[in-house]
Amino acid sequence: MRQVERAIFDIRRGLPVLLRDEAGDTLVHPIEGIGDEQLRKLTQTAGCTPGLVLTAHRLAAMGHNFNDDRGTRGGRLRIEGVSDSDTLTLLAASRYARGVDGDTWQALTMADEAALAMMRRALLIPAAITARIDPEQSERIEQLIAEGELLAVSAESARACQNSTVGLLGRISEAEIPLVEAERTRFILFREPDGLREHIAVVIGDPEQWDQAVPVRLHSACLTGDLFGSLRCDCGEQLRNGVDSIQRMGGGVLLYLAQEGRGIGLANKLRAYAMQDEGLDTIDADQVLGFGEDERHYAMALDILIELGIRRIQLLTNNPAKLAAMNQGGIEVVNRQGIYGRLTNQNHRYLTAKAHRAGHLLDEVLDEQEETGSATFSRAASK
Numbered sequence: 001m002r003q004v005e006r007a008i009f010d011i012r013r014g015l016p017v018l019l020r021d022e023a024g025d026t027l028v029h030p031i032e033g034i035g036d037e038q039l040r041k042l043t044q045t046a047g048c049t050p051g052l053v054l055t056a057h058r059l060a061a062m063g064h065n066f067n068d069d070r071g072t073r074g075g076r077l078r079i080e081g082v083s084d085s086d087t088l089t090l091l092a093a094s095r096y097a098r099g100v101d102g103d104t105w106q107a108l109t110m111a112d113e114a115a116l117a118m119m120r121r122a123l124l125i126p127a128a129i130t131a132r133i134d135p136e137q138s139e140r141i142e143q144l145i146a147e148g149e150l151l152a153v154s155a156e157s158a159r160a161c162q163n164s165t166v167g168l169l170g171r172i173s174e175a176e177i178p179l180v181e182a183e184r185t186r187f188i189l190f191r192e193p194d195g196l197r198e199h200i201a202v203v204i205g206d207p208e209q210w211d212q213a214v215p216v217r218l219h220s221a222c223l224t225g226d227l228f229g230s231l232r233c234d235c236g237e238q239l240r241n242g243v244d245s246i247q248r249m250g251g252g253v254l255l256y257l258a259q260e261g262r263g264i265g266l267a268n269k270l271r272a273y274a275m276q277d278e279g280l281d282t283i284d285a286d287q288v289l290g291f292g293e294d295e296r297h298y299a300m301a302l303d304i305l306i307e308l309g310i311r312r313i314q315l316l317t318n319n320p321a322k323l324a325a326m327n328q329g330g331i332e333v334v335n336r337q338g339i340y341g342r343l344t345n346q347n348h349r350y351l352t353a354k355a356h357r358a359g360h361l362l363d364e365v366l367d368e369q370e371e372t373g374s375a376t377f378s379r380a381a382s383k
């Protein structure tokens with residue numbers, strides 16, 4: 001696995017890596033950072049025509065109803081006629097690209113799937129150029145590996161890089177951090193084993209005095225909202241209201257999860273915002289980039305709660321997916337309480353899309369706002 005983690009760092013730097021499986025070797029280059037020169041070099045090193053690998057979400061956004069025979073993970077386009085990298089970048093992430101003349105999408109190989117998994121783990125646009133190595137090039141490839149110019153990793157372990165962390169979180173450090181809304185508070189930092197993500201358990205009050213069903217908030221990181229008070233979303237206020245509510249409920253835990261942008265990362269969230277400014281909603285913009293409507297999973301949240309000895313909770317959320325994840329993961333949710341931020345001119349469309357397209361339980365509040373014209377989600381409505 002360690003080789004895969006190293007490879008993810010190379011990919012984030014815009015370098016190619018080599019994936020190995022029984023079928024042979026495949027050279028993989030992230031679409032981010034590909035230029036004409038890199039494309040030429042990749043083709044030369046592999047000794048064959050590369051292909052562009054895209055997710056099923058991206059293909060759907062381009063209007064292709066492509067299903068491979070094992071499901072809908074994505075497709076690969078042989079890019080014979082395409083020699084300029086700009087065209088590839090447009091195919092991977094432009095709202096307007098529909099394909100190239102006569103394109104035919106092939107099913108993904110294990111290495112192609114592994115490439116997409118690594119792009120996601122690296123928080124890049126989930127698209128890659130892949131090229132099967134011609135056997136005649138093997139000697140050159142071995143030389144590059146021996147010189148430390150190219151990292152070779154197993155395609156199978158690379159494909160598993162997104163779920164490699166379950167159950168292995170490290171409890172790294174902790175300290176008392178008194179907060180405005182809750183003076184008696186302890187931060188405990190957990191690190192995923194590959195070192196790429198850190199999550200924080202904010203423990204509010206005295207665990208000895210907690211209710212039997214512990215108040216819990218799962219908060220996904222939002223740098224723009226949490227730190228800068230962005231008006232595009234409701235996260236900053238939800239964060240503070242979350243701490244405040246837990247304090248008032250007698251103490252509990254807020255998990256601050258490294259899931260920026262519903263799991264797509266800050267760079268992609270900013271790309272998605274730019275597309276929202278051109279008219280797309282929050283879900284369609286993510287899909288243009290190749291992502292599903294919500295890329296988060298909550299395995300690490302379950303692990304942290306169990307590590308903290310918590311099995312029964314009162315969950316502060318409007319998101320049915322969080323409820324389902326807790327219940328399926330063996331944490332009993334005895335009740336759910338809504339949690340709201342301020343409605344602004346700028347976040348109204350975002351919240352409406354979440355309610356209508358992703359099933360978030362915000363309808364009542366949005367309706368009330370429409371009726372009264374009031375600009376706050378002030379009620380801590382309980383359902």
Ligand SMILES: Nc1nc2c(ncn2[C@@H]2O[C@H](COP(=O)(O)OP(=O)(O)OP(=O)(O)O)[C@@H](O)[C@H]2O)c(=O)[nH]1
Pocket residue numbers: 218219220221222223233235238259260261262263264269272273282286316317318319322350354360
């Ligand atoms: N991709 C994407 N992510 C966004 C956008 N706006 C906000 N986010 C992210 O959405 C996530 C919101 O997470 P949470 O605060 O946990 O909220 P939630 O899933 O709506 O659920 P609850 O607040 O619990 O009801 C954060 O990771 C934000 O960074 C957007 O337009 N696009």
Ligand SMILES: [Zn+2]
Pocket residue numbers: 222224225226233234235236
């Ligand atoms: Zn936000």
